[in-house]
Amino acid sequence: MIDVDHHDVILRTFILFVQTAHTVLKYADALFYQEAGLSAIKFIVLRILATNGDTMTPSEIAEWTFRERHNITTLVRRLERDGLVRTERSNRDKRFVNIILTAKGRKVLKQATPAAREIVNQAMLSVSEDDGLLLEKSLRVLRQNTHHGLEHVAERSQPHLD
Numbered sequence: 001m002i003d004v005d006h007h008d009v010i011l012r013t014f015i016l017f018v019q020t021a022h023t024v025l026k027y028a029d030a031l032f033y034q035e036a037g038l039s040a041i042k043f044i045v046l047r048i049l050a051t052n053g054d055t056m057t058p059s060e061i062a063e064w065t066f067r068e069r070h071n072i073t074t075l076v077r078r079l080e081r082d083g084l085v086r087t088e089r090s091n092r093d094k095r096f097v098n099i100i101l102t103a104k105g106r107k108v109l110k111q112a113t114p115a116a117r118e119i120v121n122q123a124m125l126s127v128s129e130d131d132g133l134l135l136e137k138s139l140r141v142l143r144q145n146t147h148h149g150l151e152h153v154a155e156r157s158q159p160h161l162d
Contacts, residue, residue: 017142028119036112041065042079043116045072046101046109049085054101057090061099084108 006012028040036043048064049056058076062069076099079085084105090096101109124132 024119024123027122031115031119032112035115036108038108038112041067041075042084043109043112045075045079046084046105046112047116049099049101050106050109054106055098057096057098079105 006015025040028043032038032040032043038046044065045061048061052060056064058069058072061067061076062072065072067075076085076087079099080087082104084102086100086102088098088100090098127135
């Protein structure tokens with residue numbers, strides 16, 4: 001493992017953060033696949049469906065996962081192909097689709113949940129509760145700052161009407 005040796009502590013910390021995010025995701029993908037044949041994002045979608053009454057719209061899932069809606073549509077197709085979810089037109093408005101967790105999806109989620117706990121335990125192994133609270137606070141700030149950054153990028157890419 002190579003550490004970043006840079007005099008700018010903020011840049012060094014940012015690079016470390018990005019490296020860590022990628023490493024955690026690779027570890028999660030590997031363990032989820034080994035234990036349940038899932039990727040980390042598939043596990044997350046199954047978990048949020050279960051948490052939200054087994055049904056959500058693709059837009060709600062996209063908002064929860066910070067993914068583009070078209071990426072969620074592709075992911076849902078794969079989950080549906082695997083029998084983990086099914087799609088159903090909304091009774092209120094036929095333009096909308098609901099994504100529904102299936103019994104097989106609940107079974108696979110249950111099978112994958114111990115892997116999730118193992119990932120959390122390994123990643124947070126030497127992190128105290130106080131350090132965990134500080135890390136949570138810092139991550140919320142980073143998420144908010146980057147969310148605002150995305151909004152500014154989107155605004156700049158919009159054509160200005162004079």
